[in-house]
Amino acid sequence: MADNLSLLFNAPILSAQLLIDGILIGAIFALAAYGMALVWGVMDIINIAQGEFVMLGGYVTFFLAAAGVHPLYSVPIAAAALYLLGWVLYRTVVFRVVDKDMFISILATFGISIVLQQLANELFEADVRTAESGLGTLFFADGLIVVSQIKLVAFVCALVLGAALYLFLKTSRLGRAIRATAQNARAARIVGVNTDRVFATTFALNAAICGAAGSLVVMTWLVHPYLGLAYTLRAFVIVTVAGLGNMASVVFASLGLGAAENFAGFVLGTEYQAAFVFSLLVVILVWRNALLSRQRKYLK
Amino acid sequence: MEKVVKRRAWAVLGAVALVLAAVGPASPKVEGDTIILGAAVSLTGKYSTNGKNTQDGYELGVKRINEMGGVRVGGKYYRIKVLYYDDESTPARGAQLAERLINQDGVKFMLGPYSSGLTKAIAPVTEKYRIPMVEGNGADRALFTQGYKYMFAVLSTSDQYHRETMNLAAEQAQKQGKDPKTLKVAMAFENDPFSMDVRDGVLEDVQRLGMKIVIDDKLPPELNDMAATLTKVRAVKPDILVVSGHARGATLTVRQVSDMKVDVPMLAITHCDSAKVAETLGKAAEYALCASQWDRSLGYKDKWFGTAEEYAKRFEKEFRYDPPYQAAESTAALLVFLDAFERAGSFEIEKVREAIATTDLMTFYGPVKFDATGKNIAKPMVLYQVQDGKYKVVAPTKWAATKLIHPIPPWSKR
Numbered sequence: 130m131a132d133n134l135s136l137l138f139n140a141p142i143l144s145a146q147l148l149i150d151g152i153l154i155g156a157i158f159a160l161a162a163y164g165m166a167l168v169w170g171v172m173d174i175i176n177i178a179q180g181e182f183v184m185l186g187g188y189v190t191f192f193l194a195a196a197g198v199h200p201l202y203s204v205p206i207a208a209a210a211l212y213l214l215g216w217v218l219y220r221t222v223v224f225r226v227v228d229k230d231m232f233i234s235i236l237a238t239f240g241i242s243i244v245l246q247q248l249a250n251e252l253f254e255a256d257v258r259t260a261e262s263g264l265g266t267l268f269f270a271d272g273l274i275v276v277s278q279i280k281l282v283a284f285v286c287a288l289v290l291g292a293a294l295y296l297f298l299k300t301s302r303l304g305r306a307i308r309a310t311a312q313n314a315r316a317a318r319i320v321g322v323n324t325d326r327v328f329a330t331t332f333a334l335n336a337a338i339c340g341a342a343g344s345l346v347v348m349t350w351l352v353h354p355y356l357g358l359a360y361t362l363r364a365f366v367i368v369t370v371a372g373l374g375n376m377a378s379v380v381f382a383s384l385g386l387g388a389a390e391n392f393a394g395f396v397l398g399t400e401y402q403a404a405f406v407f408s409l410l411v412v413i414l415v416w417r418n419a420l421l422s423r424q425r426k427y428l429k
Numbered sequence: 430m431e432k433v434v435k436r437r438a439w440a441v442l443g444a445v446a447l448v449l450a451a452v453g454p455a456s457p458k459v460e461g462d463t464i465i466l467g468a469a470v471s472l473t474g475k476y477s478t479n480g481k482n483t484q485d486g487y488e489l490g491v492k493r494i495n496e497m498g499g500v501r502v503g504g505k506y507y508r509i510k511v512l513y514y515d516d517e518s519t520p521a522r523g524a525q526l527a528e529r530l531i532n533q534d535g536v537k538f539m540l541g542p543y544s545s546g547l548t549k550a551i552a553p554v555t556e557k558y559r560i561p562m563v564e565g566n567g568a569d570r571a572l573f574t575q576g577y578k579y580m581f582a583v584l585s586t587s588d589q590y591h592r593e594t595m596n597l598a599a600e601q602a603q604k605q606g607k608d609p610k611t612l613k614v615a616m617a618f619e620n621d622p623f624s625m626d627v628r629d630g631v632l633e634d635v636q637r638l639g640m641k642i643v644i645d646d647k648l649p650p651e652l653n654d655m656a657a658t659l660t661k662v663r664a665v666k667p668d669i670l671v672v673s674g675h676a677r678g679a680t681l682t683v684r685q686v687s688d689m690k691v692d693v694p695m696l697a698i699t700h701c702d703s704a705k706v707a708e709t710l711g712k713a714a715e716y717a718l719c720a721s722q723w724d725r726s727l728g729y730k731d732k733w734f735g736t737a738e739e740y741a742k743r744f745e746k747e748f749r750y751d752p753p754y755q756a757a758e759s760t761a762a763l764l765v766f767l768d769a770f771e772r773a774g775s776f777e778i779e780k781v782r783e784a785i786a787t788t789d790l791m792t793f794y795g796p797v798k799f800d801a802t803g804k805n806i807a808k809p810m811v812l813y814q815v816q817d818g819k820y821k822v823v824a825p826t827k828w829a830a831t832k833l834i835h836p837i838p839p840w841s842k843r
């Protein structure tokens with residue numbers, strides 16, 4: 130560990146490399162996290178199957194690539210396929226738990242995640258799959274910093290998708306209905322919003338965003354049936370830190386997490402990368418709790 | 430009244446069992462001029478594919494020997510037959526079936542099952558009854574630390590996976606007029622028993638050859654990204670990068686080394702054939718070294734099958750598929766028995782065990798010679814190098830058909 134730190138200290142350019150990589154990776158996390166925040170905020174459901182949507186999106190791209198479609202074109206197809214799946218899941222399972230206790234919805238989505246995982250294992254086999262984008266690598270600072278173009282593409286895709294979503298929620302009629310439902314579902318119903326439709330759209334939209342993220346994941350790394358948990362947990366960490374309903378803070382938290390994770394992997398070893406993320410979550414929660422309790426004292 | 434009858438019935442049964450156990454079939458199972466061996470293999474369940482490979486390997490051996498007239502013991506020729514049971518890929522069933530083969534069917538020589546797990550379940554049984562077992566599909570080193578006296582394995586254990594890599598690196602350094610002691614080694618191993626065993630082997634080699642370890646990262650089982658480790662590799666510029674993390678580790682390494690343009694003169698991984706890196710990752714996989722137990726292009730030769738290639742052709746003709754190493758090592762296990770029978774000149778169990786223990790045999794699968802724990806110390810692992818999208822054998826140098834490309838050309842020149 131000391132070796133790694135001194136290495137970082139002696140070659141500051143490495144920090145730049147880790148930071149860039151981390152930020153680019155973070156954009157993919159941001160997609161999954163923003164979807165989770167949306168569902169959580171609008172429907173009051175923590176979707177444990179988030180990572181499984183990412184995984185399935187990856188498989189859509191993998192199979193399309195195997196059939197000869199360029200992986201980059203498959204991003205919207207993966208999103209559309211997952212939109213459909215999200216909608217079906219809402220109509221069959223999720224609508225039953227929307228107004229229930231949060232514990233019940235967690236159990237329900239946990240169940241969905243296990244079913245999807247096992248189905249994927251059964252249908253697609255446990256093999257590790259990947260899709261080649263055929264993009265090259267960019268060099269900066271005399272080749273000391275490398276950026277693979279696919280990561281850059283993923284970053285841009287994530288930003289574009291995020292911006293489109295933001296505009297959709299701000300300007301479209303359905304978007305406004307979604308925001309209204311998030312603020313107060315009962316009041317929205319009174320003024321004529323069909324909240325059931327809003328819920329269905331929100332859940333499907335979330336699945337679509339995750340599908341797109343998965344498509345980027347399989348081009349950048351790989352996909353296998355048990356990939357999901359890592360993305361569910363990261364999304365959860367990001368949303369907990371950033372809070373609901375604030376897109377900008379979700380994005381910043383995601384990029385920050387990506388970078389922090391990369392530095393931790395470098396200094397502590399890849400083995401402790403995930404452990405570091407969760408320790409970070411604990412620290413942030415404790416810190417925020419301390420801040421809140423101080424505020425309460427002040428109010429008294 | 431009923432109870433008494435029942436109890437009496439149990440007593441009788443018990444007595445019969447005791448008598449059976451005490452008497453047992455004392456002489457080896459020979460029917461007429463046929464010697465019978467036993468094996469529990471996984472014909473159904475999760476190992477069914479490799480279980481079938483194992484059985485096909487044994488069967489090809491049996492067929493070939495009988496074609497050649499059989500095995501000559503004490504001036505008489507005997508034919509070979511193997512009695513199989515399906516262990517359903519479950520260790521408990523495997524142990525049961527081993528008992529059955531030994532106690533009911535009177536088998537005195539056992540061939541191994543498929544996988545380390547099944548071998549671990551069966552070895553205590555064969556050991557208890559002092560029945561020699563030669564296996565070809567259990568590579569876990571833990572099998573050889575139990576003090577088993579009747580179990581022998583023809584395949585290389587997991588710590589051997591990268592032994593050839595390290596030897597090759599030293600060889601290449603000397604060729605370039607460099608001292609192997611100046612070589613810097615970067616290691617990344619998944620934190621699981623298999624890969625940790627591979628790592629132990631590499632550590633031993635690093636010490637033996639006096640090399641220096643510059644990176645020693647462990648990879649989590651939920652590994653999804655190796656960027657942090659590879660950034661380190663780019664920074665410290667090692668001479669060798671050794672990775673073991675099953676198919677996931679192999680795929681990620683090849684993909685990210687190429688994405689991040691990590692220049693390293695030698696890149697060695699495991700499981701690249703099962704991860705199909707050359708097939709799915711194309712150019713990115715070029716020059717990667719991969720460890721394997723056996724390959725048909727090797728220069729090994731024996732009196733039963735001829736060369737490895739001839740064995741492979743015979744196998745293809747019989748079973749209509751390319752023989753995987755699981756089949757080859759199974760055939761080799763049978764050959765060890767034949768050689769031992771011939772040298773012992775008898776089917777007496779202790780004599781045969783003695784003969785197996787002193788085996789010094791060349792087969793199409795490679796040389797076989799056991800140490801005191803029963804593992805084969807003579808056969809090296811094979812190293813493939815991906816060249817033009819194909820897995821070409823480049824080491825051990827003595828048996829290799831293709832020349833190693835070393836050092837790996839930098840990405841800027843590819």
